[in-house]
Amino acid sequence: MSVTAPQGFRAAGVRAGLRAHGERPDLALVVNDGPEQVAAGVFTRNQVKAAPVLWSQQVLREQRLRAVVLNAGGANACTGPDGFGDTHRTAEKVADVLGCGAIEVAVCSTGLIGERLPIGRLLSGVDDAAGTLADGEDAATAAATAVLTTDTVDKQAVRHHGTPPATGWTVGGFAKGAGMMAPSLATMLVVVTTDAVVDAATADTALRAATAMTFDRLDIDGSTSTNDTVLLLSSGSSGVEADADAFTEVLTEVCDELAKGLQADAEGVTKRIAVTVTGARDDRDALVGARAIARDSLVKTALFGSDPNWGRIAAAVGASEAFVDPQTLSVTVNGVLLCEAAAAVGDRSKADLSGPEITVEVDLGAGEGRATVLTTDLSHAYVEENSAYST
């Protein structure tokens, strides 16, 4: 169900003919029928922002959205003022068919950077999508599927709180992408909906907290897209006011499930790797260290080869900005302690990495800081997928 699981939302996914090849759908529409239209958004930190990001950031200042339109087949990034005009026209078209203002419509795009979108086909697609809007499971899946690019499966998640609809509320969402909030060029687009009654400030705070602990801790290739966008829309139609903490918790669960779905379907993935750094001076230092390990090409190729090469892990964290004292550094891979005080302990062959899940645990022994970053291995398939054609 994802985005249509909460009451007050309709969705659609259609084929507008935006993709270079194939018959796949490529245009999605998510509509909030209210009664409320509270919204919040988190966007790429890349200085080079796509036109739809610039547009959506602007309209989100009002903290309300009636609809989100998303397209695959082109990122509309590095397309100049004309590209921004295309985004503007798209939002106006959606506003036109829904009878609202363009300022109530967010736009998300994904695909190749630097190419204009076929705007005529896109605008026709909006008509088609509006004509097929529905609130069932099929509609949500159609929307979740239409925005996929190098993804191989759709990613959807739903969580309930209490007993909806009378005495509870629901959060649902879909995601596309092979990467993370700030980092990833295989753009991440996420739409999360809820029928909980939340004010704009609560929605914004909860979304930032949830993304910081989920999408922001997924790092596939260290690259940062021009288009990354996570949007939260609340219809308030459950009539049940959500406690801020409970809302943040449920929202984080939905985002976590979607983030893990992105990890499992990342480009070229053969191993799903969770890197946890403990004993750092503080949580920030732990995150810096974990991210450095998760991004290290030599670590990622070793794990692709099922090689518990802890020396590369020690070197990667040692080279990071996190404080590392070799004398208190230990490394555990898949539960087997391999390095203590920066020296070998035990038998490295006991760490069996032949399965698809790998845990890397680094204890810096310097404090209480802790963080986990999810990543994937660096495989032949990753190289193939990213060298064989432009994405």
Add this chain to the structure above:
Amino acid sequence: MSVTAPQGFRAAGVRAGLRAHGERPDLALVVNDGPEQVAAGVFTRNQVKAAPVLWSQQVLREQRLRAVVLNAGGANACTGPDGFGDTHRTAEKVADVLGCGAIEVAVCSTGLIGERLPIGRLLSGVDDAAGTLADGEDAATAAATAVLTTDTVDKQAVRHHGTPPATGWTVGGFAKGAGMMAPSLATMLVVVTTDAVVDAATADTALRAATAMTFDRLDIDGSTSTNDTVLLLSSGSSGVEADADAFTEVLTEVCDELAKGLQADAEGVTKRIAVTVTGARDDRDALVGARAIARDSLVKTALFGSDPNWGRIAAAVGASEAFVDPQTLSVTVNGVLLCEAAAAVGDRSKADLSGPEITVEVDLGAGEGRATVLTTDLSHAYVEENSAYST
């Protein structure tokens, strides 16, 4: 000739049996017969430093070296106090055969992290090496070859200043490694010799200036070794005092040739890529931007695929810490302007990347800062080499 080209130096390379496989030589010795023994060193910035780095940093405080002993077959990193003891014994052994103090002997190691060296074989190897020390071309090549790991060719360079020996001096050196000064796990070890008369302060300043513009601007995979070491030894035996500027210039030329040799022989290389950022706010910002592009997996896989995917280049620099204004951003690949004001110009198919050399030029249009970073593509061979066995 490399390290034996300047007067006053002898070298040797022998097989001590340190490598897991094969019959290749693995132990090198370079001896400075004086009359002077001025020395300077630059080391990895990794917080996890190998035993030979800790040792050599310590002895370099005296700013003089009689000899350098180098081994392949083991990095002697993350080996604890026992590993440090092995390095110490190695230096003492060299001191013993040369009749000097251990404090006059630097040690360099390369190979797998976390394993102890077979110290008995290593010490026997020092005897063998001492017995074959010579000042000719063959001896220099034997030393340059003995320290190779995943390298496929030895890297040597020589430059003369004036007319040596009577009215000039010479700088020579060898290098091993597939990476760079701070970054690279495929450890970079470099020994440069000269017969110029230079004081310790001049040697140190010149070496830091030379490495900053050469080895420090080579970035193969963004990883930083526990063992990277660059040593400069001066015998002063030309009797000709070198002007500091001239010495820095010639030393930089030798380091530049060696760095380009490392780039050309990097792991899995199919393309040699020079990334130049101009128009940055300052040189530091230019370097930050160029390094971000040079490290980006999506840029490197695209260039492996001969794809002039300038959007990934714009995204990589935009995601860096360097200041980027999309309105003044341009990207030129192999001389063809593909992006201006962060939008497409011209025909991307005109940028022919089928050859082995690729230039990426990014003009940020924000100032006068400028920097070049050398890198390579991310190929199937890189993944193969780094996943198929432990290095």
